[in-house]
Amino acid sequence: MPSPHWSAPVAPGPVDAAVAVPGSKSMTNRALILAALAVEPSLITRPLRSRDTVLMADALRALGAGITDEGADWRVTPGELRGPARVDAGLAGTVMRFVPPVAALASGEVAVDGDPRARERPMGPIITALRALGAAVDDGGRGALPFTVRGTGSVNGGEVVIDASGSSQLVSGLLLAAPRFEKGVEVRHEGPPVPSAPHLEMTVRMLRDAGAAVEAEENVWRVAPGPLRGGERVIEPDLSNAAPFLGAALVTGGRVTVPGWPSGTTQPGDALRGLLAGMGADVSLGPDGLTVRGTGEFRGLDADLHEVGELTPVLAALAALAGSPSRLTGVAHLRGHETDRLAALVAEINGLGGDAVELPDGLEIRPRPLHGGVFHTYDDHRLVMAAAVLGLAVPGVDVENPGTVGKTLPNFTDLWASLAAPA
């Protein structure tokens, strides 16, 4: 039984470590979807194994895909998509937005539900879009989980307009399944800007790598119908999950290397290079990976994080420890993430004596001396990571429900212990 609380370790001095972070959640779950829709088997190499990716594998198995372990890798053998099936999305945005368009391709009923908080996350636009593309979805008029997709074995597809300002995943979900729609798809976004542009680029890139014909313009994406290839898909390390480790170099004036950092990538975590450099870190990318060095002093950050919202919790923790104030903007959509992240970060940073204020679209954080206390995590993996960063410098940070970090990084506290241990 994991302990319901975790005392975040104080760094005994400057950290000096190499930390190999496991595979990208976003790439693993896209690779699983594309492999399940392909015309031949795939091998997914170095996948992330975490709650979100195991839920994705289980969902696709329930719909007829064969997914088996091959050492640490996953072998995916496409099968005929069929219901009846039940899909548990947990709290995974990728499962709740990427699986329903696949379920619409199945013959039979597919019931989709998730954690209580998952029922509050934005889903309405993709349900409406699926109906416009020819799928039958019974959501009891809620525009949210739970719902049942009544598949007939095919989806007509075609043109659809969607407001994806609440989540880029609403677009990604439609695009990933679209090569199997009779007419493919043209998705046009209308509304306030879509967040997380790199994740949309990741969707386009991975579809193309699998052989799909995709056109992407500003706010319009077209996917032609056609077969998807299988074969080997190698998953990059999760660069967003590298954030707390790299941040530790800044907080302690130490050095952290993340091996396997790609020289080119669609992952939003790559933006950490510029963001941490902007806070005063020395950042270098070389054959050994990405190395971040801190001097012990670092400044606050004034940044629009609209495209890289998932980095916000860890950057907010760094901001609370920085030498000058920070403004993190462009992230109103974080109110629909695992929890309302803006409210949660303000409550927990201020609970330790900090001075964080919620903006209409972000956070303003003025550093102040902090003290220990319980740090609540709201079923949000990234709040566990934020708490760990604070704990490096603040004795007595008592992290509630640390196991929730297993959403994307089950061995986080072990990796963290090796980082914060005396050399």
Ligand SMILES: O=C(O)C1=C[C@@H](OP(=O)(O)O)[C@@H](O)[C@H](O)C1
């Ligand atoms: O497509 C993806 O893999 C993701 C897209 C982003 O979602 P939003 O656009 O909803 O922020 C990101 O925050 C999430 O962690 C993963």
Ligand SMILES: C=C(OP(=O)(O)O)C(=O)O
């Ligand atoms: C927003 C996140 O996750 P999800 O894929 O559930 O949307 C996240 O990992 O920061």
